[in-house]
Amino acid sequence: MTTRLSIRDVGKRYGDVEALKGCSFDIEAGHIVAIVGPSGCGKTTLLWGMSGLHSLTSGEILLDGERITRPRPEIGLVFQEANLLPWRTIGKNIRFPNEVKRTRPDEAWIAHLLARTDLTEFQNRMPRELSGGMQQRAAIVRALALRPEVLLMDEPFGALDAFTREEMNRLVEEIWLENPTTIAFITHSIEEAILLSDRVVVLSARPGRVLSDYPVPFPRPRDHEIMASREVFELTNAIKADIYSQTPASRKAMTA
Amino acid sequence: MSDDAIPEFGSKAAGGGVGLGSVSLGAGGGRTLAEIAVILLVAVVIIGGLEFLLGWYQVPEYVLPKPSAIAAAFVKELPNVAPHWGYSVVTLLSGFGIGAGIGLLLAAVITQFPFVEKVITPYILILVTTPMLALVPLLILRFGFGYTPRIIAVSLATGPMVMINAATGFRRTDSAKIALARSYGASVLQIFWKIRAPMALPMILVGLMVGGIFGLLTTVGAEMAGGGFGLGNRLTTYSSMIRMPEFFAVILILSGMGILIYVIFFLIGKKWASWET
Ligand SMILES: Nc1ncnc2c1ncn2[C@@H]1O[C@H](COP(=O)(O)OP(=O)(O)OP(=O)(O)O)[C@@H](O)[C@H]1O
Ligand SMILES: [Mg+2]
Numbered sequence: 001m002t003t004r005l006s007i008r009d010v011g012k013r014y015g016d017v018e019a020l021k022g023c024s025f026d027i028e029a030g031h032i033v034a035i036v037g038p039s040g041c042g043k044t045t046l047l048w049g050m051s052g053l054h055s056l057t058s059g060e061i062l063l064d065g066e067r068i069t070r071p072r073p074e075i076g077l078v079f080q081e082a083n084l085l086p087w088r089t090i091g092k093n094i095r096f097p098n099e100v101k102r103t104r105p106d107e108a109w110i111a112h113l114l115a116r117t118d119l120t121e122f123q124n125r126m127p128r129e130l131s132g133g134m135q136q137r138a139a140i141v142r143a144l145a146l147r148p149e150v151l152l153m154d155e156p157f158g159a160l161d162a163f164t165r166e167e168m169n170r171l172v173e174e175i176w177l178e179n180p181t182t183i184a185f186i187t188h189s190i191e192e193a194i195l196l197s198d199r200v201v202v203l204s205a206r207p208g209r210v211l212s213d214y215p216v217p218f219p220r221p222r223d224h225e226i227m228a229s230r231e232v233f234e235l236t237n238a239i240k241a242d243i244y245s246q247t248p249a250s251r252k253a254m255t256a
Numbered sequence: 257m258s259d260d261a262i263p264e265f266g267s268k269a270a271g272g273g274v275g276l277g278s279v280s281l282g283a284g285g286g287r288t289l290a291e292i293a294v295i296l297l298v299a300v301v302i303i304g305g306l307e308f309l310l311g312w313y314q315v316p317e318y319v320l321p322k323p324s325a326i327a328a329a330f331v332k333e334l335p336n337v338a339p340h341w342g343y344s345v346v347t348l349l350s351g352f353g354i355g356a357g358i359g360l361l362l363a364a365v366i367t368q369f370p371f372v373e374k375v376i377t378p379y380i381l382i383l384v385t386t387p388m389l390a391l392v393p394l395l396i397l398r399f400g401f402g403y404t405p406r407i408i409a410v411s412l413a414t415g416p417m418v419m420i421n422a423a424t425g426f427r428r429t430d431s432a433k434i435a436l437a438r439s440y441g442a443s444v445l446q447i448f449w450k451i452r453a454p455m456a457l458p459m460i461l462v463g464l465m466v467g468g469i470f471g472l473l474t475t476v477g478a479e480m481a482g483g484g485f486g487l488g489n490r491l492t493t494y495s496s497m498i499r500m501p502e503f504f505a506v507i508l509i510l511s512g513m514g515i516l517i518y519v520i521f522f523l524i525g526k527k528w529a530s531w532e533t
Contacts, residue, residue, distance in 0.1 A: 048435070051439055052439075053435050053438060053439060071438055071439045071440070071441055073441060075439075076439075077439045079432060079435075079436065081432065083432050083433065083436050085433060085436075085451070085454070086531040086532070087454045087455075087457070087528075087529075087531040087532075096436075096437075096440075096450075097440045099450070100437060100440040100441065100442045100446055100450065101440055101441060126531055127531075128531065
């Protein structure tokens with residue numbers, strides 16, 4: 001297995017707020033890694049560092065052994081909010097990356113993605129005419145449309161209802177099974193993390209570092225039977241316990 | 257998180273037709289046919305009422321001419337007024353073009369340098385708040401009675417107004433949207449044209465509209481101050497000759513021009529900036 005992304009002793013401060021400190025882990029090529037952790041622990045900060053959107057205070061992040069210092073064409077990013085451009089129609093939002101890169105959009109692929117996300121009829125609508133969940137789906141289509149080799153997603157399905165969320169999870173799984181790219185995504189849903197990922201990385205409270213790193217060895221596609229199994233249940237509880245150990249209340253209880 | 261949220265399909269998508277919402281440009285907004293009919297009816301009532309009352313009380317024409325007299329004067333004098341109308345339009349368009357062009361350019365450049373912007377803004381504010389009309393006598397002394405002093409005054413009246421509004425627009429940087437463009441490798445120029453400019457457009461249109469109205473005001477004022485041509489000059493001429501119907505006919509043209517400026521930018525806003533509600 002080759003390492004695609006390598007996060008090495010990464011630290012990031014915003015003024016006197018220390019968001020990340022000594023955060024290290026690797027992501028193998030063709031793996032899906034879920035990043036979980038308490039709110040405000042620096043997950044978004046880490047992902048922006050991986051995408052080359054902002055600089056690090058210390059440490060480095062490597063893509064194929066090469067230090068990331070600016071956005072890389074191999075990497076696609078889905079933002080925490082849909083982040084659609086409100087003055088463009090959905091269709092033009094989805095083709096915005098091609099416009100910036102001056103490349104021809106892969107229309108057949110886009111049509112397929114739109115159909116899978118139930119957005120085909122909404123191409124000519126403005127973002128404000130869509131519900132929050134639909135906007136987020138459009139943002140995911142925008143990222144997938146370029147077929148990035150490495151996909152980074154910041155709580156991509158957080159705004160979606162449970163049914164749509166599962167639908168989207170299946171879409172990602174299906175696309176990944178066809179063509180196993182490297183995916184790192186942040187989520188607040190442990191179930192989602194286990195359903196999709198090869199590994200779950202748990203970050204500590206701020207400043208974020210790796211608290212624990214669980215392999216998720218279940219075969220794919222992970223149907224309801226697997227997701228209801230004893231092993232999944234135990235893994236869920238272990239991850240939950242790690243995250244709860246990082247909430248202010250429990251940390252106070254531990255030091256008291 | 258929202259695992260158990262109720263699906264929210266369609267609710268927003270179904271409502272609200274495309275782009276009918278009012279733009280931040282003004283009180284406008286969609287009107288039904290019935291509403292338009294009522295507005296026209298009110299106009300008919302006011303004009304008819306004026307006609308009747310002015311006749312009934314035998315108000316002398318030099319105080320306030322009847323609408324019918326104004327209309328007749330408008331038709332009769334149009335051939336004489338039309339060239340002056342043209343001169344005013346030339347003054348307004350050139351002054352507005354120069355002022356707005358420089359204002360937009362300055363706004364786009366200056367907002368990239370926060371320090372420069374901080375230093376310059378108070379001076380721009382002074383330019384916005386000072387009535388540039390006051391400079392016209394001085395400009396006439398320097399440049400004579402031709403177009404030059406007028407066009408300078410008009411651009412001085414529109415430029416700062418356009419600039420200050422456009423700068424407000426360009427300053428509204430949404431870092432997530434800029435990050436989005438950057439994540440696809442967008443250049444500084446692409447970020448400007450594809451993110452900053454469209455984001456600033458609603459404010460730019462407000463600036464252009466107010467600047468346009470300011471420009472019209474300054475055009476007429478400058479024409480009244482000196483020089484033998486332009487609609488403002490017609491106003492002074494007709495009033496000195498106590499030709500009130502003709503005087504009001506020119507006023508009518510001026511308010512028509514003002515409304516036109518508003519409508520143009522309102523429509524542009526509706527077409528290109530209606531995403532902002
Ligand atoms: N641009 C910024 N300027 C200053 N502080 C920031 C900035 N961005 C993030 N922070 C701080 O850094 C910390 C980590 O933020 P980050 O957004 O990475 O957390 P997160 O784990 O993604 O949180 P959430 O789960 O709520 O999205 C927070 O305390 C936040 O206040
Ligand atoms: Mg976040």
